[in-house]
Amino acid sequence: DTGVSQDPRHKITKRGQNVTFRCDPISEHNRLYWYRQTLGQGPEFLTYFQNEAQLEKSRLLSDRFSAERPKGSFSTLEIQRTEQGDSAMYLCASSPSPGGLGYGYTFGSGTRLTVV
């Protein structure tokens, strides 16, 4: 499978715990994105990497959120001290550079986070 892989697919955690998600992009894509999607809404941009450099962060990405992409390959998104409002689907996408005006993006199937 040469698509974008995300792990885990589902995560249930207690409020206050830390969680970490992993994304493996398409290997030849050097751009990687994280989005968050709540029920009934479209995905919202969180952050963007060009290789290992984090170049953009949304104001949605509070101090409790941190993303890394060591060596420009896979990426991790960590949420510290989770809150119930963090419950959402976290989507990862990758694209080649240049970005292809939206048609070169490939999304993973997401990680569904439930904070109880």
Place this chain on the structure above:
Amino acid sequence: LAKTTQPISMDSYEGQEVNITCSHNNIATNDYITWYQQFPSQGPRFIIQGYKTKVTNEVASLFIPADRKSSTLSLPRVSLSDTAVYYCLDPISSGSARQLTFGSGTQLTVLP
């Protein structure tokens, strides 16, 4: 403030043609019009993109009038498997394609 407006939901029957219209009144000269599709428990998937007039691929057609302030996604002869949410994205500038902006989308339900 959302830059696109599309219906919240639509129902159709198998075999019918479905047209979903999106308005994007603030589109700029360099902007492209892009539609994505999302099935339950999956990430969004690119369907089609256009700049003007008509674009057709194996999945859909996209009709764009001369003023480009709206676009219509046309799905020919839908089947049950076309039930999904269809997003008309905020127009994408040729100068910046790093961030996709989705609205709430149109939930299309295809009935037998």
